[in-house]
Amino acid sequence: MAVGFIGLGVMGIPMASNLITAGHQLVVHRVRERSQPLVEQGAVAAGSPREVAEQCEVVICMLPDTPDVETVLFGEDGVAAGLAPGSLVVDMSSISPVRTVEFAGRITAAGSDYVDAPVSGGEVGARDGALTVFVGGDDAPVARAMPLLQVMGRKITHIGRVGAGQTAKVANQVIVAQTIQAVAEGLALARAAGVDPAVVRESLSGGFASSRILELHGQRMLDGTFEPGFRLRLHRKDLSLAQQAAEHLGITLPGTAVVAAQMDAALARDWGELDHSALIRLVSDEAAE
Known part of the structure; x- marks a missing residue:
């Protein structure tokens, strides 16, 4: 499927690479020298989070902190502005459980779904596709995200409602x-x-x-x-x-x-x-x- 991936850091790069290897068409944002191999591997670079969302049915975020996720989702040219109805946002960042519930409410009110799926396992786990993934969300969006999560993680547990993963x-x-x-x-x-x-x-x-x-x-x-x-x-x-x-x-x-x-x-x-x-x-x- 067409997947957006925003957050090309130490863990995000190998996670994105594994998705490409699995056959997904990736659209990425903020390509830098260290993430340029993703483009060479087949990823498409987009100019903004909004452009990522406009081209993808699922958008994954892997960002450092709560304010970063808020900016990427709801800032100027953010993901929320580009989501088509029925799209899915999967936040794999480690952020505030309280704010996660708020973010999910804003995304679902706009007609899309939201899953929080933070990970543990570090760079090695990300590279090996062996992350532990803690999942929060309703059953149907989680089932939709699961094939992607299974590429990146080895132990994946649906904990409960949105925010439970965080x-x-x-x-x-x-x-x-x-x-x-x-x-x-x-x-x-x-x-x-x-x-x-x-x-x-x-x-x-x-x-x-x-x-x-x-x-x-x-x-x-x-x-x-x-x-x-x-x-x-x-x-x-x-x-x-x-x-x-x-x-x-x-x-x-x-x-x-x-x-x-x-x-x-x-x-x-x-x-x-x-x-x-x-x-x-x-x-x-x-x-x-």
Whole structure:
């Protein structure tokens, strides 16, 4: 089908590439040097989000934050202005669950459908078509989006109504953030005690502390390689979304607040473009001070 894809970043580029490989005709916006291979692969470049929507029955967004999605959908020459009745918007960005419900209402009031489908799995998952996808929306639009989601993801779960996907994603980010912090602290403790953290990590891998984060990010921490699979600043943004949702619901997230403060300290050291596993640098630096 004719699919629009807006948001050609670290994850968006491989996601879009996989859709082209699967046989879909892609229309993309804001092609830059790093996304030029998509055009060479067969994608068509459009001059605005509106032009993307005018040429496609489905428009996918994969953008950094809530204001970016709002601008792309409803700003001047936005997607909403170009949607034909019966079109489908699939937002795969990680944004506010509360605002997602608002955005969906505006799109459906104009005669189109809306699905929120944020993802987890980082650049590797995007490249391999192995993302975890959290889906929110009515049954019929979700069924319509599913063939596209299955190209990009491996574990795809319809969580519930619109906004439920974003709620599941912020829950995911809360758990991932606190697990990264736990792995960082555990390995830093081992190193400070003069115990080989690599051996500690290996010994934990078959026990109750075993996790994908210990496996993948634990190795990044040991190697000191923090090229971004998922940027620390974006994870901090996601924790803000979780904190805002919690405030809206009248609950507290004390563990999230602790990790958010750690991430703020890392951002103050200009580590925002590093992978979120770089939190171990902060723990190790504090231990050395």
